[in-house]
Amino acid sequence: MKKIAIYPGTFDPFTNGHLDIVLRSIRLFDKIIVAVATNPHKTPLFSLEERISLIEQSLVGTECVEIDAFNGLLVDYVEKKGGLVIIRGLRAVSDFEYELQMALVNRRLKPDIDQIFKMPSEEYSFITSTAVREIASLGGSVTALVPAPVDSALKEKFGTAEPL
Amino acid sequence: MKKIAIYPGTFDPFTNGHLDIVLRSIRLFDKIIVAVATNPHKTPLFSLEERISLIEQSLVGTECVEIDAFNGLLVDYVEKKGGLVIIRGLRAVSDFEYELQMALVNRRLKPDIDQIFKMPSEEYSFITSTAVREIASLGGSVTALVPAPVDSALKEKFGTAEPL
Amino acid sequence: MKKIAIYPGTFDPFTNGHLDIVLRSIRLFDKIIVAVATNPHKTPLFSLEERISLIEQSLVGTECVEIDAFNGLLVDYVEKKGGLVIIRGLRAVSDFEYELQMALVNRRLKPDIDQIFKMPSEEYSFITSTAVREIASLGGSVTALVPAPVDSALKEKFGTAEPL
Amino acid sequence: MKKIAIYPGTFDPFTNGHLDIVLRSIRLFDKIIVAVATNPHKTPLFSLEERISLIEQSLVGTECVEIDAFNGLLVDYVEKKGGLVIIRGLRAVSDFEYELQMALVNRRLKPDIDQIFKMPSEEYSFITSTAVREIASLGGSVTALVPAPVDSALKEKFGTAEPL
Amino acid sequence: MKKIAIYPGTFDPFTNGHLDIVLRSIRLFDKIIVAVATNPHKTPLFSLEERISLIEQSLVGTECVEIDAFNGLLVDYVEKKGGLVIIRGLRAVSDFEYELQMALVNRRLKPDIDQIFKMPSEEYSFITSTAVREIASLGGSVTALVPAPVDSALKEKFGTAEPL
Amino acid sequence: MKKIAIYPGTFDPFTNGHLDIVLRSIRLFDKIIVAVATNPHKTPLFSLEERISLIEQSLVGTECVEIDAFNGLLVDYVEKKGGLVIIRGLRAVSDFEYELQMALVNRRLKPDIDQIFKMPSEEYSFITSTAVREIASLGGSVTALVPAPVDSALKEKFGTAEPL
Numbered sequence: 001m002k003k004i005a006i007y008p009g010t011f012d013p014f015t016n017g018h019l020d021i022v023l024r025s026i027r028l029f030d031k032i033i034v035a036v037a038t039n040p041h042k043t044p045l046f047s048l049e050e051r052i053s054l055i056e057q058s059l060v061g062t063e064c065v066e067i068d069a070f071n072g073l074l075v076d077y078v079e080k081k082g083g084l085v086i087i088r089g090l091r092a093v094s095d096f097e098y099e100l101q102m103a104l105v106n107r108r109l110k111p112d113i114d115q116i117f118k119m120p121s122e123e124y125s126f127i128t129s130t131a132v133r134e135i136a137s138l139g140g141s142v143t144a145l146v147p148a149p150v151d152s153a154l155k156e157k158f159g160t161a162e163p164l
Numbered sequence: 165m166k167k168i169a170i171y172p173g174t175f176d177p178f179t180n181g182h183l184d185i186v187l188r189s190i191r192l193f194d195k196i197i198v199a200v201a202t203n204p205h206k207t208p209l210f211s212l213e214e215r216i217s218l219i220e221q222s223l224v225g226t227e228c229v230e231i232d233a234f235n236g237l238l239v240d241y242v243e244k245k246g247g248l249v250i251i252r253g254l255r256a257v258s259d260f261e262y263e264l265q266m267a268l269v270n271r272r273l274k275p276d277i278d279q280i281f282k283m284p285s286e287e288y289s290f291i292t293s294t295a296v297r298e299i300a301s302l303g304g305s306v307t308a309l310v311p312a313p314v315d316s317a318l319k320e321k322f323g324t325a326e327p328l
Numbered sequence: 329m330k331k332i333a334i335y336p337g338t339f340d341p342f343t344n345g346h347l348d349i350v351l352r353s354i355r356l357f358d359k360i361i362v363a364v365a366t367n368p369h370k371t372p373l374f375s376l377e378e379r380i381s382l383i384e385q386s387l388v389g390t391e392c393v394e395i396d397a398f399n400g401l402l403v404d405y406v407e408k409k410g411g412l413v414i415i416r417g418l419r420a421v422s423d424f425e426y427e428l429q430m431a432l433v434n435r436r437l438k439p440d441i442d443q444i445f446k447m448p449s450e451e452y453s454f455i456t457s458t459a460v461r462e463i464a465s466l467g468g469s470v471t472a473l474v475p476a477p478v479d480s481a482l483k484e485k486f487g488t489a490e491p492l
Numbered sequence: 493m494k495k496i497a498i499y500p501g502t503f504d505p506f507t508n509g510h511l512d513i514v515l516r517s518i519r520l521f522d523k524i525i526v527a528v529a530t531n532p533h534k535t536p537l538f539s540l541e542e543r544i545s546l547i548e549q550s551l552v553g554t555e556c557v558e559i560d561a562f563n564g565l566l567v568d569y570v571e572k573k574g575g576l577v578i579i580r581g582l583r584a585v586s587d588f589e590y591e592l593q594m595a596l597v598n599r600r601l602k603p604d605i606d607q608i609f610k611m612p613s614e615e616y617s618f619i620t621s622t623a624v625r626e627i628a629s630l631g632g633s634v635t636a637l638v639p640a641p642v643d644s645a646l647k648e649k650f651g652t653a654e655p656l
Numbered sequence: 657m658k659k660i661a662i663y664p665g666t667f668d669p670f671t672n673g674h675l676d677i678v679l680r681s682i683r684l685f686d687k688i689i690v691a692v693a694t695n696p697h698k699t700p701l702f703s704l705e706e707r708i709s710l711i712e713q714s715l716v717g718t719e720c721v722e723i724d725a726f727n728g729l730l731v732d733y734v735e736k737k738g739g740l741v742i743i744r745g746l747r748a749v750s751d752f753e754y755e756l757q758m759a760l761v762n763r764r765l766k767p768d769i770d771q772i773f774k775m776p777s778e779e780y781s782f783i784t785s786t787a788v789r790e791i792a793s794l795g796g797s798v799t800a801l802v803p804a805p806v807d808s809a810l811k812e813k814f815g816t817a818e819p820l
Numbered sequence: 821m822k823k824i825a826i827y828p829g830t831f832d833p834f835t836n837g838h839l840d841i842v843l844r845s846i847r848l849f850d851k852i853i854v855a856v857a858t859n860p861h862k863t864p865l866f867s868l869e870e871r872i873s874l875i876e877q878s879l880v881g882t883e884c885v886e887i888d889a890f891n892g893l894l895v896d897y898v899e900k901k902g903g904l905v906i907i908r909g910l911r912a913v914s915d916f917e918y919e920l921q922m923a924l925v926n927r928r929l930k931p932d933i934d935q936i937f938k939m940p941s942e943e944y945s946f947i948t949s950t951a952v953r954e955i956a957s958l959g960g961s962v963t964a965l966v967p968a969p970v971d972s973a974l975k976e977k978f979g980t981a982e983p984l
Contacts, residue, residue, distance in 0.1 A: 028278065076467075084192065114192065115282070116281065117280065126756070138729040237958040269955065429782045442519065444520070684904065740847065770848065
């Protein structure tokens with residue numbers, strides 16, 4: 001049986017920290033599904049389609065990765081896709097508490113679905129999508145923090161792309 | 165290539181929380197090596213041989229698990245065994261900070277070895293080996309907190325086994 | 329003099345974790361007042377009247393408990409009701425810091441009113457009202473997490489009640 | 493039935509933070525037992541007899557307080573004394589995690605014994621027995637941090653009492 | 657070269673905790689610039705002009721302090737003003753994680769700008785602008801928590817000023 | 821008046837994280853005194869003389885830095901040296917709580933001495949002296965984590981220096 005792992009998130013936008021987690025997880029499982037939450041409550045900076053497209057461009061040439069959208073209960077989605085395990089990144093203590101709570105809730109809802117956590121490299125440990133959006137919106141450079149397609153998309157969004 | 169995961173620890177003694185992590189990890193990888201640290205600095209309650217024997221008894225009938233001792237640098241041991249990934253349990257914020265530090269150190273020492281973290285079920289979240297030793301030494305019952313062979317060994321160690 | 333304890337909260341909705349704290353506090357004091365915050369800033373899922381009614385249904389047959397609404401400064405309300413002490417639940421580190429701050433503020437405002445904190449049983453430690461609302465809104469079952477009247481009300485609210 | 497609360501600790505030595513918790517708890521319960529742990533593993537600065545005597549001197553004239561020694565499992569001691577509830581102070585996040593773990597262990601061992609936590613006033617929030625011993629041993633003044641009898645005992649212990 | 661430190665914040669409103677940090681920082685540097693964020697995303701209680709005016713009134717007679725508004729990226733502002741270092745207050749663990757992240761981001765953006773953190777006196781450690789606004793809006797007294805001009809402005813804002 | 825800052829620690833051994841803090845602090849003050857604690861309670865890996873010598877070698881050519889030993893109460897030492905401020909590094913939440921406590925104690929003991937905290941670059945955030953000693957003792961390379969003279973001294977201490 002193929003071992004499928006689901007990596008869910010909002011990815012608004014996809015950062016080098018997310019990329020690091022995907023690339024390192026590929027070696028552990030047979031397939032990684034990057035599952036982009038549609039997240040109806042919040043207004044994201046990038047639309048669902050844009051977010052999926054930016055992840056696709058960032059992962060071009062990477063095998064064994066599927067990019068998909070999901071809504072509803074995460075564990076229902078994982079079950080539907082035949083996923084064995086959910087992958088989550090852990091950066092900070094505040095992440096930890098939220099993730100622990102969600103892990104316990106998910107385990108209560110579907111005991112057969114497992115969850116694992118990965119800590120990013122120290123060079124990515126301070127990069128959150130929120131910080132990336134904030135810096136880019138104020139005109140700061142995020143070139144070192146996100147994949148190149150995301151960097152371009154942010155420059156276009158905030159009108160800071162250099163004229164040809 | 166077989167996907168081997170290493171689950172290192174002192175296991176002094178092995179608890180139901182540890183057992184939960186082993187049993188849930190078996191489904192993710194081809195083989196789990198429970199690697200018992202010889203830990204020369206501290207005087208453990210149970211000797212290395214006793215700790216290994218108690219884990220063997222607790223995991224009797226479980227396939228795809230190997231129990232082994234290790235000393236020296238964990239990442240060197242993992243490499244020698246052909247391990248792909250290190251598994252660590254995460255229970256509390258204080259665990260988290262220590263584990264994050266060790267994960268970053270290990271990644272610096274051997275970038276190819278990965279690490280994943282698992283959170284225990286809520287019913288095991290408060291069980292530490294230290295708490296088990298403390299309660300057992302004061303005559304309290306730990307029957308619900310450890311596998312049966314460990315429970316017997318603790319009762320014998322502290323002279324609280326009921327006479328025949 | 330009767331020893332009255334106030335248990336304030338938004339209770340949107342009342343969970344098994346809240347119920348556990350009320351039931352365990354009854355033995356310590358002569359009377360518990362569950363004080364539902366009207367909370368004008370946020371739009372709750374359940375109206376004040378619904379929240380009070382759900383708590384009443386969940387505590388039916390329980391003696392020495394009064395359910396009440398309050399607005400304004402908590403310490404003023406406690407003083408008006410002749411309360412000796414405020415009871416708060418503590419689940420996580422993030423709770424802890426907020427609660428410590430509010431305890432110090434309240435103590436500065438009314439030094440004679442005391443505060444105590446209770447930690448929930450591990451089986452309730454991951455249940456927050458926010459998680460309950462989120463799961464229920466996505467169609468997940470919260471039957472094990474909330475009292476039966478709250479479970480029914482959530483099913484009705486989100487249209488997931490089974491047809492007769 | 494009298495409502496008895498147990499306030500356990502090592503009290504090496506008793507500080508103004510401990511005193512604050514005792515004095516504020518008296519109003520909540522019918523009797524407070526300050527239970528001094530004999531703590532065979534560590535070598536305390538003050539002997540059990542000295543610690544008990546210093547607490548007695550610090551609480552002279554206070555009604556409804558008993559000072560006692562205990563060893564063995566705390567919950568067994570509480571049961572023997574007819575205690576309804578254990579009182580613990582909470583100062584910091586690191587306290588919180590340890591206390592949460594012990595509360596869950598105790599609840600598992602004796603579900604009928606309750607536990608409450610109290611946060612100290614901000615002026616006592618940074619005082620630990622460890623800090624008091626450290627400062628006093630280096631010749632610093634702890635007059636503002638501990639009751640007068642403890643201050644005198646520390647000066648004598650470290651030879652910093654002024655000659656007559 | 658003059659050593660200039662920038663103390664940025666929203667200061668909605670300026671509290672005794674902020675005042676404590678300014679007054680203690682004056683001794684360390686040649687000039688302190690209190691930099692009030694215009695913060696276009698949130699609607700503050702006090703307008704930018706009001707916040708600046710309240711800080712000026714609170715610091716009247718204090719030398720070597722300049723009060724200014726800023727928008728855009730903090731590190732760009734600091735560079736423009738010739739600032740050597742950014743000063744931030746640290747009260748709680750949750751502050752700490754956010755501040756660590758921002759410090760790492762700022763250091764990545766402008767490696768030459770330094771950041772230092774100061775912990776407030778214990779008597780100010782629980783005062784946040786949010787708590788001050790909340791208490792004042794509910795009619796509680798914040799006289800001990802904020803400078804006198806801020807206290808008056810809050811009373812006027814919430815209509816709790818006593819009639820002449 | 822010269823602005824002198826004291827950077828105290830055990831420095832067993834001095835790491836690249838410590839070096840980063842010294843080098844960045846030089847620009848803020850007129851003089852930095854690296855104050856090595858004699859620490860009579862613990863047995864350090866390197867003697868006081870070795871630790872001082874390794875810091876001297878690591879800081880060779882750096883101006884405005886003095887290396888000194890101290891014992892007794894830190895604030896007394898700072899006062900004796902005419903220090904204006906104590907510098908401390910902050911890496912993790914557990915550091916934060918301990919540092920907050922010590923800052924409050926020191927402020928109570930000597931209100932005129934200030935304290936500032938600096939967060940290390942992310943590349944040094946996981947380096948502690950304890951981790952360095954542990955890795956080196958197990959034969960791992962710490963070349964990237966400590967200044968060259970410390971690296972050589974560790975290799976000699978643990979017999980892992982390569983033969984000529």
